[in-house]
Amino acid sequence: MPSLPASSASGAPLLSARGIARADPLSGTVLLHPATLDLHAGDHLVITGPSGAGKSVLMRGLALLDPLSAGSILLRGKAVAACDVPAFRAQVAYIRQRPAMLGGTVEDNLRVPYTLKCYADRSYDHERAQGLLAAAGKPAGFAAKHARDLSGGEAQIVALIRALQLDPAVLLLDEPTAALDPESTAAIEALVLAWARTGPDGRTASSAAGSPAPEVATIWITHNPGQDTRVGNRHLHMQAGTLGPLPAALAQTASATLMATA
């Protein structure tokens, strides 16, 4: 395991999970055994593991989308009250494998978040959205395309830009490229890496001031060989609902490299 850039590891972790567990609400089957995880700014954690190992359960739990049977989740060291959950999710963005689009054009979809109460003080930045679309290799007319005409890869790019433009602190990427072509996969990786390197630009003064390193972190679930080293600087493994270190046998193929974050 490579050492992490010590940007803010001294302070409270950006996101931490303390013994979070989940059981199926209907059958009672354990889906996630108590898992503890600290995610510091600059951490880019890759989680691998076989299908059905509970990786998505963990991610959905971290995004507070599913109720936990035990444990707690802290954002910057603070527990999240029920009424603060929308604000928490604005900070901890969850990107699912199957992107969900609403009706209308790409731009309509990018505008959707700004209709929500938690972004009431912000407005859609057309230039920035165009810049992100261009960075993903999309032509100028792409924003006017109807969302239902998008390919899976295009939709995932839109879903990612929809989240990135909101300047989250943590990105939870749940196999975002599992069903995508290599070109879209490369675009997704490039968007995330650029965001991780420069941090959320145009961030308001509410964030911790005086820290030059971007106050961001990611958790990326992947099956894609090679992707772990491209997008991560930490690596954990899940097996049968248990989160643990990467087994040595698997570690040889996954030589995690330190990612430049400054």
Added chain:
Amino acid sequence: MSNTEHLNNLSWVELAIAALLILVNGAISVALRLGLEKKLAIAALRTVVQLLAIGYVLQWVFALNRWYVVMAILVVMTLLAGNATTERGSARYAGMGIDGLLSVWVSSWLVTAVGLFTVLRIHPWYEPRYAIPILGMVLGNTLSGVSVGMERITNELQDKRDQIEMLLALGATRWEAFRGAAVTAVRAGMMPAINAMSVVGIVSLPGMMTGQVLAGQDPQQAIRYQIVIMFLITAASGLGTVAIVLLAFRRLFSAEHRFLYWRLSERPGG
């Protein structure tokens, strides 16, 4: 009334002739393999049995003219209507029956009470000639509004789970995530009553008005009653639809802004 004498008293033979018309629908079902013959036969039989039964009950209640008897009838009618709200749709959730009953009960009784006390000013309020048929009409329409609303909200939530979770993940409150489905369901539930109001008198002559006119009432009075009834019906089905959608919201979204999707399940065999 002299003109009632022109109307023949219906005999059983004539009712049997009308029943033959149902066979037309049965033939259609067989020809197109709709598989509705059994349902159609049962529904037709229920019409006969239920109306005969209610005829005898009404005779008895009118003769007794006691508030508690009227009240008991109204409660039974409401329970039956509430029970019928969950008969549609492919998705279910625990507590759906109670939610349906509650929506039907509160909205239809509230609106009927307003109608009886302030608009029609019936004295005494339990005068069975008014209270029972008026609540009956309001219930019938509230029931359809509530069951359409319930069917649509559960179907929408099931179909749009991905979009709802996407909105929640972006930071939507549970209400913001729910709103789209709610609008669709409330609109669907209210449309039948609104459509009925738009075509009444042109395409359709409502049953109550027709009945009053057939029974020899002055059409002017019959029409005024019908207008009141239409408004009561629309108000009650609108309230009932909103109520069921809000109750479903309460059951399927938690205070932590989570969508409790696993509480929705496919109707067994449905």
